[in-house]
Amino acid sequence: MLEVTDLGHRYRAKEGEHTAIDRLSFTVAAGELVCIVGPSGCGKSTLLRSLSGLITPTSGTVALHGDEVRGVPDDLAVVFQDYSRSLFPWLSVARNVEFPLKRKVSRAERRERAAQALEWVGLSGAGAKYPWQLSGGMQQRVAIARALAYRPSLLLMDEPFASVDAQTRFELEDLLLRVRREHDTTILLVTHDIDESVYLGDRVLVLSKSPATVVADLKVDLPAERDQITTRESDAFVALRAETARLLHGGGAVRPRVHADPEGAAARFLAAERAEQASRATRKQAAQS
Ligand SMILES: Nc1ncnc2c1ncn2[C@@H]1O[C@H](COP(=O)(O)OP(=O)(O)OP(=O)(O)O)[C@@H](O)[C@H]1O
Secondary structure, eight states: OOEEEEEEEEEEEEEEEEEEEEEEEEEETTTTTTEEEEETTSHHHHHHHTOOOOOOOOEEEETTTTTOSSSSSEEEEOOOOOOOOOOOOOSSHHHHHGGGTTTSSSHHHHHHHHHHHHHHHTOOGTTTTTTTSEEEEHHHHHHHEEEEHHHHHHOOOOOOOOTOOHHHHHHHHHHHHHOOOOOOOOEEEEEHHHHHHHHHOOOOEEEEEEOOOEEEEEEOOOOOOOOOOOOHHHHHHHHHHHHHHHTTTTTOOOSEEEEEOOOHHHHHHHHHHHHHHHHHHHHHHHOOO
8 A cells, every 4th residue: 555665855944965764664554553653853744744745755666556756746635733723714624624624526526525524533512613713723624624524545644633623533543443343444544642543553653852753663462442541541552651661762672561550650651752752842832823
C-alpha cells in the first residue's frame, strides 16, 4: 500500500542546511493503523508532508499503491496539527466538510456524508456555523470530520487530537478505530502521546531525534477490539508503553515484556512524560494567545 524507501529531506535556509529526516524506510499494509512517535522537532511533520506529496523529499522515494508519489495523491486526506490554517473561514462548517467532495460525489451525497461525519465527531448542531465561531478543539474536530467524510484510502494525521480535551480525545480515538474497521482505511498517525500510540496502533514506529531515522518498528500485540479502560489496564498494554518510552528516550536494549511494573520506574517516567506534555501544551497556548 505505502512503501517508503530511504526517504530523506534537507531544508535549505539562509543559516545553512538542515537535515530533518534521513534514510527512513518502512511499509504500511492496506488497512493498517501505524502510529509514529519521536522526540519533538525530529522531523515527524516533515515525514508526513513528504508522504502527502506537499514537499518533494531531497532523497529516497514514496510509493502509494505501487506508484511513486509526485504531487498530492487523489485518494489521500491529511489532518494537520495546525487546525487554524486548515479550514476556510468564509465557508460554513458543513460546506468546509463537503468541500473536498465537490468533484467526487453528487450534491446529495456530499450533504449526507458531511452530516454523518459531523455527527461522528459530536458536532451535528454546528453545520451552519463558521469556523471562527468555534473553539480550537471544535475546529480540529471539523478538520477530522472533513477527512473522514472524504473516505480516503490513506489518511495521514499529524497530532490530530492534541487540541481537544481528554474525554473528547478518548471518544475521537475510538471513532478512528471504528471508522478504520468500517471503511478499511489505512492510517498513519503522528502523536506525542505514547499511550495513544499503543492504544490505537497495529504498529508503533519509534523515530530517533533529528534527523529522524526509524529506531524501532513495534508490533502492538493487543486484541483488535480495544476499550479505553480494560485495554489500558492490561499487562500487555503497560509493558508495550514502557517499551516504547524506553526506545523513544534511547533506553537501549528492550527489556522482556513479561514483568510489567506499572508502579515502578516506568510509571514514574511516564508521569514525568505527561507532565512535560502538559507543560508544553500550556506554553503553546500561551504563545498563541
Ligand atoms: N520549512 C522549513 N525550513 C527550514 N527548516 C524547517 C522547516 N520546517 C521544519 N524545519 C526544521 O526541521 C526539523 C523538523 O521539523 P518538523 O516540524 O518536521 O518536526 P516535528 O517532529 O514534527 O516537530 P514537533 O514534534 O515539534 O511537531 C526542525 O528542526 C525544524 O526546525
